[in-house]
Amino acid sequence: MLHFVFLLFGICSVQGYFTLPGNCPENVTLQEDFRLALFYGKWYQVYHYSSNGLNKNNCSTVELITKPDGIYINQSRVDLGIFHRFSIGKIKIPTDIENAADLGVTFTFDDAPRRLKTRHYPFRVLATNNNFYATIYTCSYSPLVNKHFIYVWILSRNPVLNDVSKELAIKPLNEIGIDSSKLVKDEWTHCNPKYYDSTPVEPFTFRYPVPIYNID
Ligand SMILES: *[C@@H]1O[C@H](CO)[C@@H](O)[C@H](O)[C@H]1NC(C)=O
Ligand SMILES: *[C@@H]1O[C@H](CO)[C@@H](O)[C@H](O)[C@H]1NC(C)=O
Numbered sequence: 001m002l003h004f005v006f007l008l009f010g011i012c013s014v015q016g017y018f019t020l021p022g023n024c025p026e027n028v029t030l031q032e033d034f035r036l037a038l039f040y041g042k043w044y045q046v047y048h049y050s051s052n053g054l055n056k057n058n059c060s061t062v063e064l065i066t067k068p069d070g071i072y073i074n075q076s077r078v079d080l081g082i083f084h085r086f087s088i089g090k091i092k093i094p095t096d097i098e099n100a101a102d103l104g105v106t107f108t109f110d111d112a113p114r115r116l117k118t119r120h121y122p123f124r125v126l127a128t129n130n131n132f133y134a135t136i137y138t139c140s141y142s143p144l145v146n147k148h149f150i151y152v153w154i155l156s157r158n159p160v161l162n163d164v165s166k167e168l169a170i171k172p173l174n175e176i177g178i179d180s181s182k183l184v185k186d187e188w189t190h191c192n193p194k195y196y197d198s199t200p201v202e203p204f205t206f207r208y209p210v211p212i213y214n215i216d
Contacts, residue, residue, distance in 0.1 A: 018147035020051050024139035025176045031125045034101035036071065036093065038130040040064050043155035045077075047166075047183040049173075051150045055184055056080060059191035062155060064091070073105055073123075075203055084196045087203035092120065101125035105138075109202060126172040132157055133169040137176055152178060159188040 045060035060077035071093070076086035092104030105123040109116065121138045128134035134155040141148040154161070154169050161169065170180040 030101035047154035049152040058187040
């Protein structure tokens with residue numbers, strides 16, 4: 001019974017999360033000659049697209065961190081206008097240099113139930129010139145409902161993206177079937193919220209989507 005309730009809950013949240021029909025886009029052209037070394041430094045999220053329509057944060061930044069056991073990404077943001085939070089994921093670097101832009105990110109949650117402890121997501125660089133803009137997307141597919149979820153980050157080295165860079169940044173969105181008019185502009189005011197979390201939390205961007213359908 002408990003299982004049934006849990007499964008039902010799982011399906012409901014899966015349906016709210018996965019809204020785009022069918023599988024994730026395939027054969028997407030990514031940034032050529034992508035160099036992770038040039039991606040270091042702070043990036044401001046200036047626009048985003050979330051296929052489930054959820055917009056829960058402002059003032060998001062993304063920054064790589066080098067640790068002894070690998071390269072990590074720090075996604076920081078202000079959630080619901082009140083909480084300053086960040087999430088740390090480990091970057092999965094493709095072994096094949098030809099696909100250098102085909103990154104992944106792995107989040108580990110030690111307190112979560114076993115199946116939900118480790119979560120992998122694609123983190124693919126559609127375009128970047130390293131100095132001004134970067135366009136990244138993730139996609140998760142649920143065979144349970146045969147739908148997918150997409151999130152797009154339009155990142156900028158400055159809180160404001162110049163028009164030329166914006167054009168270049170949004171150009172590859174048609175590759176993944178996203179209409180650029182659906183991008184949401186991020187707020188860069190009110191970035192000093194009341195509460196600051198000092199330890200990493202679960203990211204909103206990558207909710208529990210993928211592992212849910214593994215429930216047996
Ligand atoms: C992540 O970034 C935020 C904002 O820049 C910062 O406050 C936080 O300390 C960073 N966390 C880590 C572990 O680097
Ligand atoms: C973003 O910030 C604006 C104010 O700048 C606020 O009205 C809005 O609720 C915030 N959005 C979220 C999702 O926190």
